Amino acid sequence: MPITTSKLTRRGFLKLGLVTGATLSLVGVTLGVTSWVTNQTASGFSYLRSQDIAMLKAVLPVIYAGTSNPENQPAQLAASLTMIDYNLAHLSPSMRKLTLQLFDLLTNPITQGSLTGVWGAWSAASPETIQNFLNRWQASRWTLLNQGQAAILQLARLAFYSQPSSWQICGYPGPPNLG
Amino acid sequence: MAISDVFLEGVQAGWQVHNASLFEKDQQLEVDVVIVGSGAGGATTAEILTAAGLRVLVVEEGPLRTSSDFKMQEATAYAELYQEGMARMSKDGGISIMQGRAVGGSTLINWTSSFRTPPATLEHWADKHEVSGLSEQTLKPWFERMEKRLGIEPWPIAANANNEVIKRGCQTLGYDWAVIPRNVRDCLSLGFCGMGCPANAKQSMLVTCLPATLQQGGELLYLARAERLTFKQGRVEQLECLALDARGVETTGKRIAIKAKHYILAGGAINTPAILLRSQAPDPYKLCGKRTFLHPVNFSAAQFVDEINPFYGAPQSIYSDHFQWQEGAAGAMGYKLEVPPLHPAFAATILGGKGQVNAQRMAKLPNTHMMLALMRDGFHPASASGKVELRSDGSPVLDYQMTDFTWQAMRRAYHSMAEIQFAAGAEKVFPVHNQADYMTSLAETQRVIDGLDLAIHRARLGSAHVMGGCALSDNPKQGVTNSWGVHHQLENLSVHDGSVFPTSIGANPQLSIYAIAALFSDQLLKICV
Numbered sequence A: 001m002p003i004t005t006s007k008l009t010r011r012g013f014l015k016l017g018l019v020t021g022a023t024l025s026l027v028g029v030t031l032g033v034t035s036w037v038t039n040q041t042a043s044g045f046s047y048l049r050s051q052d053i054a055m056l057k058a059v060l061p062v063i064y065a066g067t068s069n070p071e072n073q074p075a076q077l078a079a080s081l082t083m084i085d086y087n088l089a090h091l092s093p094s095m096r097k098l099t100l101q102l103f104d105l106l107t108n109p110i111t112q113g114s115l116t117g118v119w120g121a122w123s124a125a126s127p128e129t130i131q132n133f134l135n136r137w138q139a140s141r142w143t144l145l146n147q148g149q150a151a152i153l154q155l156a157r158l159a160f161y162s163q164p165s166s167w168q169i170c171g172y173p174g175p176p177n178l179g
Numbered sequence B: 001m002a003i004s005d006v007f008l009e010g011v012q013a014g015w016q017v018h019n020a021s022l023f024e025k026d027q028q029l030e031v032d033v034v035i036v037g038s039g040a041g042g043a044t045t046a047e048i049l050t051a052a053g054l055r056v057l058v059v060e061e062g063p064l065r066t067s068s069d070f071k072m073q074e075a076t077a078y079a080e081l082y083q084e085g086m087a088r089m090s091k092d093g094g095i096s097i098m099q100g101r102a103v104g105g106s107t108l109i110n111w112t113s114s115f116r117t118p119p120a121t122l123e124h125w126a127d128k129h130e131v132s133g134l135s136e137q138t139l140k141p142w143f144e145r146m147e148k149r150l151g152i153e154p155w156p157i158a159a160n161a162n163n164e165v166i167k168r169g170c171q172t173l174g175y176d177w178a179v180i181p182r183n184v185r186d187c188l189s190l191g192f193c194g195m196g197c198p199a200n201a202k203q204s205m206l207v208t209c210l211p212a213t214l215q216q217g218g219e220l221l222y223l224a225r226a227e228r229l230t231f232k233q234g235r236v237e238q239l240e241c242l243a244l245d246a247r248g249v250e251t252t253g254k255r256i257a258i259k260a261k262h263y264i265l266a267g268g269a270i271n272t273p274a275i276l277l278r279s280q281a282p283d284p285y286k287l288c289g290k291r292t293f294l295h296p297v298n299f300s301a302a303q304f305v306d307e308i309n310p311f312y313g314a315p316q317s318i319y320s321d322h323f324q325w326q327e328g329a330a331g332a333m334g335y336k337l338e339v340p341p342l343h344p345a346f347a348a349t350i351l352g353g354k355g356q357v358n359a360q361r362m363a364k365l366p367n368t369h370m371m372l373a374l375m376r377d378g379f380h381p382a383s384a385s386g387k388v389e390l391r392s393d394g395s396p397v398l399d400y401q402m403t404d405f406t407w408q409a410m411r412r413a414y415h416s417m418a419e420i421q422f423a424a425g426a427e428k429v430f431p432v433h434n435q436a437d438y439m440t441s442l443a444e445t446q447r448v449i450d451g452l453d454l455a456i457h458r459a460r461l462g463s464a465h466v467m468g469g470c471a472l473s474d475n476p477k478q479g480v481t482n483s484w485g486v487h488h489q490l491e492n493l494s495v496h497d498g499s500v501f502p503t504s505i506g507a508n509p510q511l512s513i514y515a516i517a518a519l520f521s522d523q524l525l526k527i528c529v
């Protein structure tokens, strides 16, 4: 797989105005280096890259826990990934860039462990570790992490509940038939 | 039942409707009046100016979607019809901001509530913002005209169960409530107004003012973004637009330059100030984009034993203004109580929680009622307010700062909503905040509300009413435009959209925009013709 340089620079984050004073030092330490990640989109996707997909395949089931019986899960997960990719395609370029930078943070070997507590492959992380990461980000004093957590959850929920396969779970009969 | 697609039929019959994403060459156009934005303000203006015989071109950055495209699916509607693919939010991510982005603007996807501007708001503008000529009396004929034009009448049919909760709770407590007037004709009560009306019942700009404009020879150019204005000797010289791809996301590289006798911005709040900021329009008092307001909303969910089915039926039909004007316009911040429609994806983003918590909340969707409180921001110096900034790619972002004064109103609103929900027979109430969950007694809910840490990313906040940023005022030190919407520094430039409001409205804003845009257009004709 071709490897390209991702400019996940500290300046990029500052421009997006996400960083409060407290997060500055953290972001400075963790992102002050140019990292090596692939920017190649995964086959069948327009924006998601293979490392994003690996991360989402671990994180989404934790967010969706309790919503479906196990045999439906693989199909629903695949449909959610397709939906997230479709939504990325319709975001404004700057919101898309912001979202992909968030995914970079979660998958970049330099930042992933220290920011999420998930060291090593996402696929090997236990649901508890992932739950802890989401809870920590939600409760954090750092706006950057609050916002990142909210963004992941929003993307995940919109993708899941806009699919007819989820409607039975929430008692939604679907739109009426207008003939 | 076959529903005719009025707009598509018009296009087939030869309306002048152009898709800029297909342009293979740069274009140079010349008209009498160019209007940026095809929403509430832009389309109302276009109809009136075209009827007066002017050659009018409406420029819209969003795509063209008509009734046969509206499949009542959240999956596609939010991505295709909303600003930034529904991902617009305040700069710190604390408030989701919903605005439309398609031919018809936000009117295509709004919830049809149609209120006249409250008299107290107009008086406040005259007293505190040096606005002249916009009184209850001068606006009356324009409200009447637009109400007739758009079929606006109090909803004559029984409210759906979601709205009924406000009525029942308020009746029990002796609080004020009333029926909402809606801009619909032959409405099927489907409840999908937020995804585009598939029945052409909603009298949005797509089925009213835009067809009238096109029928009279006006033109529409869509998937074209007004990028900047250029100036010469105190006048606008030309408008430069960029063609967008079919998604309306990336530019295609083709440019459209438009010359006109008069230029009208109606891109809506946030977007209209952004055009002026990108153009570096003269702004001696640095007012452009400041004082942008949101009617920021907090939510209270409730579960009932009986089914509510909050996804069906006219989305908004009952409101309460009991808490809106208690201390007058400029006292403690008031709020209006309404409900949102709840379809699964939208509901899931508001109800929050993950894993089992979210799953349990969502499993009860059919029994869930949701109430919201719209904060009347901008009337008091300590109110929250926003400022439009440009990102490095020139796109706008709103830096909206909450204040203690505003949070205090939100805490009161959590109390009011919980009280009304329990009075209406709710089994459980959930003030929508990360530190709260469903509770079964009013006393416990009140205790929890008093202890909530009210901060962004804790309380879930949203907005569907963006206003201000190009305020009206006779005083150039207070407003970007004069009281008729004409730019103080550029005589052939006007603003005809929600960005002209000096404060928020204190009611859902569409009818205020229709009436004021109609009045401004009438004034403009006196200058132009």
Ligand SMILES: Cc1cc2nc3c(=O)[nH]c(=O)nc-3n(C[C@H](O)[C@H](O)[C@H](O)COP(=O)(O)OP(=O)(O)OC[C@H]3O[C@@H](n4cnc5c(N)ncnc54)[C@H](O)[C@@H]3O)c2cc1C
Pocket (backbone or CB within 6 Å): B036, B037, B038, B039, B040, B041, B042, B059, B060, B061, B062, B098, B099, B100, B101, B102, B103, B104, B105, B106, B107, B109, B110, B111, B112, B113, B114, B115, B194, B224, B225, B226, B227, B266, B267, B268, B269, B271, B272, B275, B316, B464, B465, B466, B496, B497, B498, B499, B507, B508, B509, B510, B511, B513
């Ligand atoms: C989900 C939702 C529900 C709502 N419900 C109600 C309701 O029930 N009652 C009510 O009164 N109000 C409601 N509103 C709000 C109301 O619809 C808006 O306040 C109103 O339509 C704003 O009118 P406007 O003319 O300012 O802008 P809009 O109607 O938003 O139109 C602006 C148009 O300009 C286009 N544009 C922007 N920038 C550019 C550019 N640079 N170049 C070209 N085109 C551009 C946009 O794409 C958009 O189509 C709702 C809004 C939403 C999002």
Ligand code: SF4
Pocket (backbone or CB within 6 Å): B112, B184, B186, B187, B188, B189, B190, B191, B192, B193, B194, B196, B197, B198, B199, B200, B201, B202, B313, B314, B315
């Ligand atoms: S409720 Fe009425 S106006 Fe709204 S989408 Fe349904 S038919 Fe159209």
